[in-house]
Amino acid sequence: MDVLELRPVDRREMEEVLAALREFGAMPVDVVLIFADRDSARELAGADVETARAIEREGHYALVVVRPDKLSLWRELAAISALNDVDAASIWARxxxxxxxxxxxxxxxxxxxxxxxxxxRRDVQLLAGSFNPQDIPVEADDVKRSLVYTLALDATVSIAVAGFRSLAEELYLRAKRVPIYDLYSRFRNFVINNFKFEYIYNYLSLI
Known part of the structure; x- marks a missing residue:
């Protein structure tokens, strides 16, 4: 991986970031690692960057790092992977x-x-620790939107699909008991068992 330093980087920070990247594993595309301060990161990403941000220019990817944070680094690497892995895209792509x-x-x-x-799949506790069950379900002005907005926030779905169903259910039981809870629970179970766009879209079409 090529590394570009737009700000001073000490050995400890460099090793911390490279270790997180190695632990994440192989990427489907080449990624340039850029250490930047907030101003440089904003210029590169076109928005404020607190920790890390993946950017793409004409099919080339870079990971801009302002402040090392394992979850943020992994989330950006995962975002790149999800866009460029055929199997992953077959799940979410419309x-x-x-x-x-x-x-x-x-x-x-x-x-x-x-x-x-x-x-x-790499560190389920890292993801579980970042999830707040009280953020879900989301109640919007439309039932279908409510279900989809909640799905977007519900990390327990990913945890369950990864094979940690008991942990996922333990976390989900702490969700808010709002009127849409039961309907979302049924939708959530369907999503976990049928984790692909076409199946889920057809389910929503029947509501």
């Missing part, structure tokens, strides 16, 4: 023949679940 706002929202939600799936 088929060309399916259009509309709901399809777009579902694709984004599943993309986020796939990103967290990469993390869960």
């Amino acid at each position: 088929p060309e023949h399916v259009g509309g706002e709901l399809a777009e929202l579902l694709s984004i939600a599943l993309y986020r679940r796939v990103v967290d799936l990469y993390i869960a």
